[in-house]
Amino acid sequence: MVALFVVATIIVFLVIDYFVQRAAKRKTALAPAAHVSAKPRFVIPKGYFFGKGHTWVELLPDGLTRVGLDDFVQKILGPVSAFELLPQNTVVQKGDRLFTLRQGQKEVSFHAPISGKVVGINDELVHSPGVVRKEPYKGGWVLLLEPANLAADIKQLSIGNEAAMWLKEEIKRFRNFITAQTEGLAASGSALPAGVTLMDGGAPVNDVMEHSPQEIWRRFETDFLGAGNGK
Numbered sequence: 001m002v003a004l005f006v007v008a009t010i011i012v013f014l015v016i017d018y019f020v021q022r023a024a025k026r027k028t029a030l031a032p033a034a035h036v037s038a039k040p041r042f043v044i045p046k047g048y049f050f051g052k053g054h055t056w057v058e059l060l061p062d063g064l065t066r067v068g069l070d071d072f073v074q075k076i077l078g079p080v081s082a083f084e085l086l087p088q089n090t091v092v093q094k095g096d097r098l099f100t101l102r103q104g105q106k107e108v109s110f111h112a113p114i115s116g117k118v119v120g121i122n123d124e125l126v127h128s129p130g131v132v133r134k135e136p137y138k139g140g141w142v143l144l145l146e147p148a149n150l151a152a153d154i155k156q157l158s159i160g161n162e163a164a165m166w167l168k169e170e171i172k173r174f175r176n177f178i179t180a181q182t183e184g185l186a187a188s189g190s191a192l193p194a195g196v197t198l199m200d201g202g203a204p205v206n207d208v209m210e211h212s213p214q215e216i217w218r219r220f221e222t223d224f225l226g227a228g229n230g231k
Helices: 002-030 071-077 123-127 150-156 161-187 214-225
Strands: 055-059 065-069 082-085 097-103 106-111 116-121 143-147
Touching: 071 161, 082 123, 106 214, 116 123, 161 214
Parallel strands: none
Antiparallel strands: 055 065, 065 143, 082 097, 097 106, 116 143
């Protein structure tokens, strides 16, 4: 009797172990493989106003405004080698060229999202342009402006959910843009830059424009950063 009880106990444990192992294997089979996603998360912080030329405006307590470039642009363009900034006391109108970003021999210019006077520049950004990659909305601000007509200019900028919806449409527009550029290069017989065709689920990956020629950078500036987008 004792022997039968022992045998039964062993069988019960074997059955339990079988189902435990089976469940573990099933869980492993269903679990997604670990990977590093190439799709970037484009940040839109609360309290910041965004212009259509991919610049942002932060209102400061003293009435001045900080201006910089958004996370979307800095991620798709790739590493920055230098910034060219307007000197202090320069007066700009909304839509005027405000600063230029360089990557080696390539460059794009950004336009003023508001009218005002340059009253400060980010010295850290001048000496260490890579800071914009780490903190595009904090340490990577570009210029300090004393606004001239903020009440009117701010109405043409977006904030919060409105800014998020606008950026979502910009991502779609950029996907179509970069696809058209690569197809154009292929049709002309030009070699495709390695980074240009990298997409992840329809979204651009980090540094997708880094290996693009200056010609594509100029078209990107016209279509996404031009003076018409700054107004």
